[in-house]
Amino acid sequence: MSELRFEGSKTYVAPPDLMLAVNAAIRLQRPLLIKGEPGTGKTMLAEEVATALGLPLLQWHIKSTTKAQQGLYEYDAVSRLRDSQLGEDRVRDIGNYIVKGVLWQAFEADRPTVVLIDEIDKADIEFPNDLLRELDRMEFHVYETRETVRALHRPIVFITSNNEKELPDAFLRRCFFHYIQFPDRDTMQRIVDVHFPGIRQALLTEALEVFFGLRDIPGLKKKPSTSELIDWLKLLVAEDIPPEALHSADHKTIVPPLHGALLKNEQDMHLFERLVHMARQNR
Numbered sequence: 001m002s003e004l005r006f007e008g009s010k011t012y013v014a015p016p017d018l019m020l021a022v023n024a025a026i027r028l029q030r031p032l033l034i035k036g037e038p039g040t041g042k043t044m045l046a047e048e049v050a051t052a053l054g055l056p057l058l059q060w061h062i063k064s065t066t067k068a069q070q071g072l073y074e075y076d077a078v079s080r081l082r083d084s085q086l087g088e089d090r091v092r093d094i095g096n097y098i099v100k101g102v103l104w105q106a107f108e109a110d111r112p113t114v115v116l117i118d119e120i121d122k123a124d125i126e127f128p129n130d131l132l133r134e135l136d137r138m139e140f141h142v143y144e145t146r147e148t149v150r151a152l153h154r155p156i157v158f159i160t161s162n163n164e165k166e167l168p169d170a171f172l173r174r175c176f177f178h179y180i181q182f183p184d185r186d187t188m189q190r191i192v193d194v195h196f197p198g199i200r201q202a203l204l205t206e207a208l209e210v211f212f213g214l215r216d217i218p219g220l221k222k223k224p225s226t227s228e229l230i231d232w233l234k235l236l237v238a239e240d241i242p243p244e245a246l247h248s249a250d251h252k253t254i255v256p257p258l259h260g261a262l263l264k265n266e267q268d269m270h271l272f273e274r275l276v277h278m279a280r281q282n283r
Contacts, residue, residue: 007052012041031159033175036180055111057114060101060115068123117159119160135157189204206247217275
């Protein structure tokens with residue numbers, strides 16, 4: 001698997017340091033732990049790597065109630081009890097009630113897979129530690145059937161985190177870590193070109209000016225992300241908003257049209273509107 005290399009794709013603008021991190025994790029055969037602001041493409045990275053390398057993608061989206069065991073397998077005792085009450089013959093084989101999780105599916109696949117463990121920090125603090133042995137040794141034991149499942153091929157594992165809680169040191173030691181920096185203007189323009197290849201340059205220039213201006217406002221509770229910029233541009237193009245509508249005649253800041261795609265809470269809305277009002281008074 002070490003000969004596999006990710007070199008970006010037509011639909012995902014990957015900076016050189018991100019491609020280097022992906023290939024380092026593949027070579028080291030360690031999970032790649034990805035952090036970064038929401039909307040910077042952490043989840044999409046696994047999808048794009050799988051597509052670029054021609055490998056199957058298995059996704060495990062973590063919730064606050066998710067347990068590590070669910071990634072391996074679950075024993076459906078309720079169904080077995082119901083079938084026993086109905087006199088079903090299949091109840092004799094406990095294997096009929098074992099539901100394979102994402103990691104089991106990856107371990108038994110006949111070729112390498114890409115596994116996404118998305119937003120691991122949403123689970124409780126013990127969740128990462130409960131996966132240490134399985135991710136390290138690439139095997140686990142099924143107590144109900146008394147079998148050991150070993151990986152035929154080591155999957156390429158991507159783990160994303162939004163930094164909602166700290167991850168255990170023992171878990172971090174087993175990962176290759178990369179923080180996705182927020183794109184600068186040049187990179188952002190390349191990202192937009194992928195989504196809107198024919199967008200008017202004048203509109204894009206003004207839109208990026210507004211977008212990065214919003215991000216630079218001190219005190220914002222939630223800065224607009226890349227995905228929100230894409231949504232906003234989609235609306236601007238669909239509504240045929242002219243570039244000059246994004247600024248005043250003297251190029252002072254104004255409340256831009258459809259700004260609800262960029263600012264997602266009333267606190268940030270009020271802060272921005274106050275700043276615009278103050279700018280008008282100081283003319």
